[in-house]
C-alpha cells in the first residue's frame with residue numbers, strides 16, 4: 001500500500017484517542033533510530049517530542065531489545081497476583097529503589113500511566129480506610145493530565161468538558177494550577193506569595209481535613225504545554241500535606257527518567273512525596289508498563305490488608321527485564337546530566353533568540369521539557385488562532401521534524417540522549433518555523 005492508501009485506510013478504520021474520530025496526520029511512521037523517524041515515503045524526520053515524551057533513550061536501543069529476547073527465552077510470563085513472585089520483578093524493585101527518592105522503595109507494577117495513577121487513588125483510599133478514617137477526596141489541578149480511563153479521567157482536567165458523558169464523581173476536586181505567565185490569580189511572581197500552593201491549604205481547610213485523602217500534581221505540567229512550577233511550589237505543598245495529613249502523589253509519568261534534567265523531577269526541590277507514579281520512560285516505549293513507588297508508612301499501614309488491585313499483566317517479566325536494562329542505561333550513560341546540559345543550552349538560546357520574535361511571549365520548562373508560548377503580541381498576550389496547531393505541525397514536517405505543539409505552546413522534548421550538535425540543528429528548525437509565522441496566521 002502507498003502512503004496515501006495507508007492514510008485513507010487508517011482514517012476509515014482506526015480510532016485515534018485525543019483527536020476527532022476520522023482524523024489522521026499526514027505521515028505514517030515505519031521505522032526509527034536514535035532521534036530520527038522514517039516514514040513510509042522514506043522521509044527522515046527528527047522526533048522532537050520523543051513520541052509522547054516516552055522514548056527518552058532514543059529509538060532502536062539494541063541492548064533493551066536483547067534484554068527482552070533473553071527474558072523471553074528464559075521465562076515469558078509468571079503472574080504476581082495472590083502473592084506469587086517472579087525473579088525479574090524482584091530484581092527490578094531492587095534496581096529501581098537505588099534511583100527513586102529516598103524512602104520510596106516499595107512498588108506496585110502496572111501497565112500504563114493511567115493504570116498506575118488509578119492504583120495510587122485506590123491505595124490512598126485503602127490507606128485511610130485501614131487507619132479507620134473516612135478521608136476519600138482527591139484534589140488535583142485544573143488543566144492537569146493524569147490519563148483518560150474512567151478511574152482517573154475525573155482527576156484529569158485538561159480540556160473542558162471531555163468527561164461530560166460520565167456520571168458525576170463527587171470525590172474529585174480541583175484547584176488552580178501553577179502558571180506564572182498567566183497566573184490564575186492575576187498576580188506576579190514572586191510577589192504573589194505562591195497563592196497557587198496556598199490555595200491547597202484553603203481548599204483542605206474548607207473541605208474538611210478529615211475528608212481529603214490525597215493531593216496529586218505533575219512536578220512540571222506536561223500535557224497542558226510544559227509549564228514549570230515556581231521553585232517554592234513543591235516544598236510548600238509538601239508542608240501543607242504534612243500539616244493536614246493528606247497524602248502527596250507526584251505524577252512523574254512524563255517527568256520521570258531524566259526528562260527534566262534529574263532522574264525524577266521532585267529532586268529539583270528535594271522533596272519526597274508519599275507516592276510517585278512512573279510509566280513512559282521506564283521502558284522507553286518498548287512495551288506498556290508502569291510502576292507506583294510507595295512510602296514505607298503506606299506499606300506498613302496496608303500490611304496484612306487484602307489488596308483488591310492488580311491485573312494479569314502486573315509485573316510481566318519481559319517488561320521488568322526491559323525496565324531494568326533501561327535503568328542501567330539511564331545511570332551508566334548519565335542521561336539526566338545530558339538532559340540538564342543540553343536543555344540548559346537550548347533554553348538559553350530560546351531566551352535570547354526566540355524571545356526576540358514579536359509573537360513569542362515566554363519560554364518555560366526544565367531540562368528537555370521546554371516550551372515556547374506563541375501569542376498574538378507580547379503586550380496583550382492574546383491567544384492565537386487554534387488552527388495554528390495543525391499549521392505548525394505541517395511546517396515542522398516540511399522542515400524535517402515532528403513537533404509537539406499543544407494549543408499555543410510549542411514544545412521541545414527530544415530524546416534525552418540528544419547531542420548538543422543535534423539539538424542546535426533541531427532548534428534551527430524550531431526557529432525557522434516560528435519566524436515564518438505571519439500576523440495573519442496568528443489572528444484569532
Ligand SMILES: Cc1ncc(COP(=O)(O)O)c(C=O)c1O
Pocket residue numbers: 052112113114115117145146147148218222223251252253254255279280
Ligand atoms: C503526567 C501524566 N500522567 C498520566 C498519563 C497517562 O499515561 P498513559 O497514557 O500511559 O495512560 C500521562 C500521559 O501522557 C501523563 O503525562
